[in-house]
Amino acid sequence: MAKLTIPELIKLKGQRPISWMTAYDFIQGQLVQAAGIDVILVGDSLGMTTLGFDTTLPVTMDHMVHHSAAVRRGAPDTLMIVDLPFLSYSEPSQALRNAGRIMQQALGDGVKVEGGRAILPVVDALIKESIPVIGHLGLTPQSVHRMGGYKVQARSAEAISHLVSDARELADHGVGAIVLEGIPDRVAQYVTQTIDIPTIGIGAGAGCDGQVLVFHDCLGLSSGYPKFARPFEDLRARIIEGLTQYRTQVENRSFPTDQESYHVTDREWQEFLSLETPI
Numbered sequence: 001m002a003k004l005t006i007p008e009l010i011k012l013k014g015q016r017p018i019s020w021m022t023a024y025d026f027i028q029g030q031l032v033q034a035a036g037i038d039v040i041l042v043g044d045s046l047g048m049t050t051l052g053f054d055t056t057l058p059v060t061m062d063h064m065v066h067h068s069a070a071v072r073r074g075a076p077d078t079l080m081i082v083d084l085p086f087l088s089y090s091e092p093s094q095a096l097r098n099a100g101r102i103m104q105q106a107l108g109d110g111v112k113v114e115g116g117r118a119i120l121p122v123v124d125a126l127i128k129e130s131i132p133v134i135g136h137l138g139l140t141p142q143s144v145h146r147m148g149g150y151k152v153q154a155r156s157a158e159a160i161s162h163l164v165s166d167a168r169e170l171a172d173h174g175v176g177a178i179v180l181e182g183i184p185d186r187v188a189q190y191v192t193q194t195i196d197i198p199t200i201g202i203g204a205g206a207g208c209d210g211q212v213l214v215f216h217d218c219l220g221l222s223s224g225y226p227k228f229a230r231p232f233e234d235l236r237a238r239i240i241e242g243l244t245q246y247r248t249q250v251e252n253r254s255f256p257t258d259q260e261s262y263h264v265t266d267r268e269w270q271e272f273l274s275l276e277t278p279i
């Protein structure tokens with residue numbers, strides 16, 4: 001299937017639900033592409049899922065470039081959006097330099113940035129240089145300290161109004177879609193009806209134009225799950241079971257078998273032994 005473009009992604013709004021999935025390496029890229037998912041997001045959740053950090057804050061541009069380039073090698077035919085990590089887009093020139101690395105070194109199709117009206121100068125600078133931008137509002141993990149933890153956002157009338165205005169401004173400034181994370185379903189549905197670009201929800205209910213999940217949460221690889229995540233597989237248990245069987249069979253010598261071994265002919269072996277000088 002041909003790779004979706006950003007204009008085609010926007011046109012999907014109102015046509016059919018849009019599927020996004022995160023991926024962080026070559027094999028995950030291959031798997032997500034093979035499943036026919038519309039968009040791969042190389043999220044800075046990389047920090048937690050793959051690098052073992054507690055938050056996304058320690059994730060660097062080098063991490064994002066390294067991992068998204070690997071995802072791209074696994075998924076050459078899928079639209080790939082890459083997160084700009086914490087403090088990598090504090091001002092337009094810095095954002096441009098870093099988004100340029102994603103586009104040129106990792107062959108990304110666009111970048112995602114967290115924030116609303118406060119980051120419009122960054123959004124404008126990127127779009128002016130034809131770098132597609134995806135917005136991210138609501139529970140924005142790079143602001144974990146300001147939010148006082150990973151808490152559902154936009155629950156008061158004032159906060160809802162603020163978020164709706166942010167979404168309108170981002171859409172007016174040309175972002176290709178907005179990820180809505182950790183907000184009440186009614187708010188997400190209202191935003192979805194208010195703007196003419198797709199909304200992609202994660203913990204934002206069923207009223208968005210599409211959904212995104214973290215790869216490890218979707219497949220049951222994580223050790224714990226947020227309320228909104230549904231594990232569609234139980235790979236953690238299955239992988240541990242497979243590894244345990246491997247260990248057991250190494251220990252009881254039932255692995256490897258004769259069929260899993262390479263052989264040399266008796267003739268070559270005898271000749272070799274005759275070449276050996278007795279000790």
Ligand code: KIV
Pocket residue numbers: 022041042043044045046083136179181202212214
């Ligand atoms: O980093 C990430 O994976 C994300 C998704 C949770 C939307 O931003």
